[in-house]
Amino acid sequence: MKSKLPKLLIVDDERNMRESLKIVLESHGYKADTVESAEEGLKSVTQNSYFMVITDARLDGMSGYEFLRESHERWPDLPMLMITAYATPKLAVEAIQNGAVDYLSKPFEPEELLHSVNRCAERHELIRQNTSLKARLNIGHQLDDIIGNCDSMKELRQMICTVGPTEATVLILGESGTGKELIAGAIHQASQRREENYVRLNCAAIPESLLESELFGHEKGAFTGAIKQKIGQVEEANGGTLFLDEIGEMSRSLQAKLLRFLEDGTFVRVGGTEEHKVDVRIVAATNRDIIEAIEEGEFREDLYHRLNVVQLRVTPLRDRDGDVMLLAEHFLSKFGRKMNKLFDPVTTEVKHVLTSHHWPGNVRELRNTIERAVILATSSEIQPNNLPDFQLETRLRKEDSSEMSYDGLGLEEALASFERNIIQNELARNDNNLSRAAQKLEISRHALRYRITRLKIAPKSGDE
Numbered sequence: 001m002k003s004k005l006p007k008l009l010i011v012d013d014e015r016n017m018r019e020s021l022k023i024v025l026e027s028h029g030y031k032a033d034t035v036e037s038a039e040e041g042l043k044s045v046t047q048n049s050y051f052m053v054i055t056d057a058r059l060d061g062m063s064g065y066e067f068l069r070e071s072h073e074r075w076p077d078l079p080m081l082m083i084t085a086y087a088t089p090k091l092a093v094e095a096i097q098n099g100a101v102d103y104l105s106k107p108f109e110p111e112e113l114l115h116s117v118n119r120c121a122e123r124h125e126l127i128r129q130n131t132s133l134k135a136r137l138n139i140g141h142q143l144d145d146i147i148g149n150c151d152s153m154k155e156l157r158q159m160i161c162t163v164g165p166t167e168a169t170v171l172i173l174g175e176s177g178t179g180k181e182l183i184a185g186a187i188h189q190a191s192q193r194r195e196e197n198y199v200r201l202n203c204a205a206i207p208e209s210l211l212e213s214e215l216f217g218h219e220k221g222a223f224t225g226a227i228k229q230k231i232g233q234v235e236e237a238n239g240g241t242l243f244l245d246e247i248g249e250m251s252r253s254l255q256a257k258l259l260r261f262l263e264d265g266t267f268v269r270v271g272g273t274e275e276h277k278v279d280v281r282i283v284a285a286t287n288r289d290i291i292e293a294i295e296e297g298e299f300r301e302d303l304y305h306r307l308n309v310v311q312l313r314v315t316p317l318r319d320r321d322g323d324v325m326l327l328a329e330h331f332l333s334k335f336g337r338k339m340n341k342l343f344d345p346v347t348t349e350v351k352h353v354l355t356s357h358h359w360p361g362n363v364r365e366l367r368n369t370i371e372r373a374v375i376l377a378t379s380s381e382i383q384p385n386n387l388p389d390f391q392l393e394t395r396l397r398k399e400d401s402s403e404m405s406y407d408g409l410g411l412e413e414a415l416a417s418f419e420r421n422i423i424q425n426e427l428a429r430n431d432n433n434l435s436r437a438a439q440k441l442e443i444s445r446h447a448l449r450y451r452i453t454r455l456k457i458a459p460k461s462g463d464e
Contacts, residue, residue, distance in 0.1 A: 006124075007031040007048070008117070011041040011055040011067065012083075021054065024110045025117060036060075038067035045075060047274050049238070051124040052117065057084035057091065065098055072099025074220065074229050077127075079120040083108070143186050146179065147330055148323045152315040156183070163310050164190025169262065171307045172285035174314030176442045177364030180285040181245060183312060187283055188241040196240030201233045204246035204444035212254050213270045216261075222271020234267060238278040247307070248286035248293055249444040252300060259303045282307070287442070298450070317359040317366065324355050327363060331370035332382070339374055344381050357390045420455045423448070427457075 008025070010032055012018045018034040025032050033048070035041050038059050045053065053071065057064040068080055082095040085106040092103045102116045146157055163170060164187045172180045181200065188198045206214050213222070217232030233242060244250075250258070261267045266277045284307050293299035317324065328346060336343050346354070359365055373386040423441070430436040438448040451457075 006051045007033055008120075009041060009044055009048075009050045009053045010034045011036075011038060011053065011059065011064070013037065013056065013058075013060050017056070021113070024113060028114060030117065030121075038062035038064065038070075041067055042070060042074075043274070045071065045078070046272075047276060049235075050078065052079040052081060052120040054081045054083060054117075057082055057086065057095070065094060068095060068098040068100055079123065081116050081120070143190065146182060146186055147327055148320055149326060150315070150320040150323050153320065153323065156312060156314065159310075159312055160186050160190055163187065163312075165192060167281060169281070169307055169309045170283045170312060171290075171304075171310070172283065172312045172314065173290065174285070174287060175316050175362055176287045177362035178314040178316060179363050180287075180314055181243065183314065184241075184243040184245075184283045184285060188243075188281075191241065191281065193240045193281060197237050198241050198243070199233050199237035200243045200245060202245045204249040204447070208251050208254075208446050211250065212257065215254070216257070216267045216269055218270035219272040222269070226271065229269075232267075232269065234261065234278055234280055235276070237280045239280075241281045241283060244282065244284040246286055246444070247284040248288035248290060248299060249447050251446070252298070255300045255303050259300065259306055262303075262306045317362045324359070324366065325351060327366055328354055328370055331367050332374065335371050335374040341374060341377065342380060343374075343377070346382060349384055350382050350387065353384055353387055353390065416455055419451065420457055423451060423455065423457060 008030060010018050010021050010025075012021070012034070013036050015036070018036070022032045022034055033044060033050075035044055036059075038055070039061055041053065041055065055064045055067055059067065062070075064082060064084070068082065071078060071080060076099075079101045080099055081102050081104065082100045083104045083106060084091065095103045101120065104112060104116065143157060143160060146153065146160070148154070148156075160183065170184075170187055172183055174180050184200075185198060188194060201215060203211060213226075213230065213232070215232050216234060217230050218226050220226060220229050244258075257267070262282060264277075265279060266275045268275055288299075290299060290304060294301045294304060317327075325346065332343055332346065335341075354366075354369075361368075369388060372388070373382050376386045377383070423437070426437045426440055427434075430440065434445050434448055438445045441448065443451075
């Protein structure tokens, strides 16, 4: 167990005591850093990962009790053991109140010290195992979950088996709804890091002003509302995998910081000055045309090359011959079990409806369609009226797109006009609310604002 533990920290202004404690603990398999003051202790805990801290009560400068109080406020989950030659019941109570998990009076036997340290080590291991178990349960991403018999999906599964066990950075490209997150989770499960954390960060779902803090963390007082230090997702994923979804929506300024992190694993929390280092595998994904984004100056080419060590492309559902019904039957069985309903095989009529649809929303749309059908079904057979009116949806989309004529326009101008028309219609449907329109368009609010500016869409009254 000790081989998986981070180090512990010893804070004592007596050199002989520091060295004695270090020798005892390292002789029993622990690794320890030592410092002689509380101020150095705070700096060391900020820069490193420890499973516990041992501190003397009396220190030069900041006292051990002040160190306890400050540490407990900044790192409430970090166990602290206090040792002292001036023990009284009152001081013991004060130590516990300030955050100590135990209190030892000098002189003490090595067995007493080891008993307290072992308890903290066991607690750390239980927390680590629980976090890892939760991550694995939340993932549920096994290779068998990537369903498809078309050649492109067979090749994709083979690539996951090949790439997963390596440490290579992976970039997953594909339309929205094709299952990029499922693939990222399968890569983690196929890796040597499968027992460690799998952390997902959706770059499009977090406001640009908060994304850096979410990714790298922040120090207390870094900005208004930062009342305590916050660990970022890169630290949460230490030892495991960090999945950066919709990375194409990340601002260029943050892209530069991510590039530096990818180069050497170091980062600085928002509002901080100290460098930190972690061991994280990065898997990234985007539904954007990343080359176009580079050409338009929205995405850094050097970051693209750093991420693109291995590239996986996910085929849209409309191009996956035979997979629509394979997935439909899978979802029918899955949601049927969930809702305690037993269904007969899909009828020819329903099969025709499903296989005739274009599936612009890909596997996500199909999944939602089958879930809806299971909910609405009143017998053991899915009926056509349990499915959405795809013909009506298609007709409405055609009516929207036919409102503009593209005669006489070049390709770039026609595409811009088409995109402008879609955005204007979505804004109108959502009362010019950018957040709701961006959600419907499945892009970030920042990306929608950029397109409004680029396409010169005139702002309307009520636009937020």
